Amino acid sequence: MDHSIDRRSLLLAAATAPAWTTPRTLYAKPTPDTGKSAAMLLHKRVPHNAEPQLQHLVENWITPLEHFYVRSHAPVPQIDLERFTLSIEGLIERPQQLTLAEIRQQFPQQEITATLTCAGNRRSEHSLKKQVDGVPWQAGAIGNARWSGPTLSAVLRHVGLKSGARHVWFEALDEVERPGGVIPFGASIPINKVLDTQSKDPPVLLAHSMNGAPLTPDHGFPLRTIVPGYIGARSVKWLGRIVVSDRPSPNHYVATAYKLVERDEPEQWSAAAPLGEFAINSVICLTSAGHPANAGRLKVQGYALPPGTAGCSIARVQLSADEGHSWSPAQFTEPSQPYCWRLWKANVKVGPQTRSIIARATDNTGQTQPQQVAWNLKGYQFNAWHRVALENGE
């Protein structure tokens, strides 16, 4: 695949997408082929929801497009670049509409690496406690990519913030069908997350490229936000509008969804805070179980995600072959980077009694994955110790 970002590939991307007349016209044809591996576990074709097989996640620290999960609440909106603009409104001095060319040319472009993960990752394990609705994600709703575009802080400086600006809303060009009618997907983040980034940390980005190529339709072409450290739902694809406000967005995906509640009651929804930072996690993606040559020793590989809090990093990953009584350390394959996962490998001693292997990660502040997590209605943020059962052939 050609990974260079040039005018030709942008035009090509635009030309292969059927043109549409107004920014809100959708098509409901099957999802076009966007370079996904045939081996993806397809939860739904339209809207497209798919995750890779876990063994592919540990092949590369940067997840290639073909193994990158897709989570969409609505069909992909077909966007005509000739008509596309990003509208910026609210508590700003100079409201404006920027074309993609202006977004690419008027601001310094930055490339960051950040891990994107769905708040519903590992929901299927949550459902083992008690069934929850939602896409039954296994542990593949996560990927690490390079993203490029201007920083949101540069764009906000350009439009001039007014006093009272506290939150930044993102509104998409997709159309999600909900019981009360059709709504755009939306998100909102505190403005401090945009303005207070430490220089060594990746900033919030308006990304037009992923892994060095223009975003594909599935991942938000032509423009999306990337909010490092936050649940994937805050990284809004097909971004059409930014509103600067004194309060969080009233959009359903901020005001109601993406909260931890136990019961479907209005008081619970309104009392809970919208989820922001993702939680510490680790997952076993591959074991050498079943290879007779490895009897006595099991090779294990996986990923670990630091909490999305500034300054946090994964300090260690440990494996247990005796239900959590004793633990041995894993080795990392890459140094730690802010808001990015770490891949790890371990060689675990096993015997005839070994029934399962368990992984758990600990961060630099001593925070570790819980053995159990409290059940919540939507099955978000599942981060209990990860266990894989061994079919014991020894």
Ligand SMILES: Nc1nc2c(c(=O)[nH]1)N[C@H]1C(S)=C(S)[C@@H](COP(=O)(O)O)O[C@H]1N2
């Ligand atoms: N416009 C829009 N943005 C969206 C979504 C969506 O449905 N519509 N899904 C969100 C969710 S829940 C996640 S986890 C990420 C997934 O991004 P990806 O499909 O590029 O992996 O996109 C987020 N941005």
Ligand SMILES: [Mo]
């Ligand atoms: Mo998500």
